[in-house]
Amino acid sequence: MDDGVFGRAAQERAVAEVEAEMARLCELLAEGLAMGLDDGREMVGGAMSEFLVEFADLVRAKGSRPGLKGMITLPLLVHGAETGEPAAAAPVAVVHLLWWASARYLDDLADAAAPAPGGAAAGKKVLTALAVGAHLPARLVTGLPATGAVRAALAGELSRCWLDAVDGQLRDLTERAPAATRESVLRSYEGKTGAPYAMAAAAAACLAGADGHRVAGWRAYGRALGVLRQLVNDQRDIASGRHEDLANGTATYLLVHLLTVLPAARRREALALHAAARHSASARAELTAWMLDDEVIESYAASVAPLIGRAHGLLDLLGGDPGCVRELHGLVDATVGHLPRFRPAAA
Template sequence: MDEGAFGRAAQERAIAEVEAEMARLCELLAEGLAMGVDEGREMVGGAMSEFLVEFFDLARAEGSRPGVKAMITLPLLVHGAETGEPGPAMPVAVLHLLWWASARYLHDLTGVAGAPSPGGAAAGGRVLTALAVGGQLPGRLIAGLPACAAVRAALADELSRSWVDAVDGRLRDLTERAPNATPESVLRGYEGRAGAPYAMAAASAARLAGAVDHRVAGWRAYGRALGVLRRLADDQRDLASGRYEDLAAGTATFLLVHLLAELPPARRREALALHAAARHSASARAEMASWMLDEEVAESYAASLAPLIDRAHGLLDMLGGDPGCVRELHRVVDGTVGHLPGLPLAVA
């Protein structure tokens, strides 16, 4: 496979095919819900329709497109690295996208300002839709794969592992507070919440390709490392865009914890007070963001991220495989870290 065999045009075609397949699956699910009780049909079917509109609008949005592209192309490129053929991993790309669609719905119901009341019909519909999209559709997809029973069981195991690890990461995210957080504890949460689904996608593609166990483990580690980098980039995007969702939620992000560790005691206390006020004050959020986006902070933050970036590239170098796909996977890492402060990378 030469360098251009899965270049940008081929990737865009693959993304369009995956999105079309995902829409088809969700429409089938919505139709299936029509066979249920009238009240459930109205509630869940309405949530499904809302989901279809919201998710695909998000997927096509300019700021989200690189993230969706990475979700889809990761398993294709891993399968290509193992076999020279990315195409057979298309079902895994669909699984990965369904995972994130479901996770987004669940995230909006946990710790997000303006979320529907947990006891309300709207929240109930979203929970049921998330369970169907993230659990039942992937299960049906895996069961229908033209693969042996052992491979299908391994894919189901990867999917289950990703959800357990991600729930652990989200719980850490919800309960860990800035005064007690450490860079290590934050990264552990990121490995679950963001690293787990990328680990699942990479490992599942490797299993579908027939990779031996130690290579599957290597691809799982690469996926997890990439997912952590994507979460770090999302943190940065939240600040740069002015949304400040993490500040409003009181989330102890890696950048915040890094800033706190760099400050002398008196300034640290000031920063913690400002961070606490940011949950309820727009002006406090803007001021806290300016602290976090300071040039000196960005420089030291970039240095702290270098080992994480080196690990992702190092895993790829160790795994090897089809040269064209491996080069593209390196570009996925570079494209992700190009959004991080202090790392103005020019991505090919």
């Protein structure tokens, strides 16, 4: 049973429609089309089509469709909150997916977690990722049936997203645990994962004709949601047993929280374990046990609660179509509910 203008059944239909649009896009790209340019670009189109098919296969293999659904429904719900018509933001949902298809590969490459093809194959994949995440979305925006001012605003959001995300990723790659703070980690998260969600929300608001103040509010909400999504990603890495963050030496929020609450002597022990965890499975297991200690998790949940409260508070201030705003609150709750082992209490 559906429950409102954009309840769960309507959302499932919309997600299926966007997925079908992505499939059609792949078919057109394979023919060198869908780029808003003249023909003769089968090489880049075919490479992008293959890249996107691989992304879709990876989503299915990893069971990541719930996360994909959130990426799609966010801009639809924001547009619905502004206008009562969610479906009109489908092009923004497509752009959001293209961005993540590209970023997923580039992030894995930066973390040295992706398969490492050599020579020309490696260069081809990187160039294709850049085309998929930056240039193809720009071409799609150019072709939208919107005013020049709206298209310019959408292009601005896409550019802002890339710069903010790269800034966050660079912080993530360079910051080391001994010097990191919870605030510095959150700054990284606001960029690397917050930026694309901010873009999706703000772009949908632009497309809906919202004024600058409301666009900024939706951008802030999207960024807050993206930070919560990154916390979920961190926890899934632990729960899955992959421990890629520890193997990469990444200063995650949970790790830095642990280092913050430990007394000095124990902190030194934890830092030694963290250094050893780059190459030692036993060190990763021991440090994981420290991070998942009940008292640590309890204080971690308390530190995350204001972040959840901020996302809900921004929605309360923004308002809009009641059904869509309710679903946007639900998107926050569903994200938090994916945190393994515990659920931070709402602030």
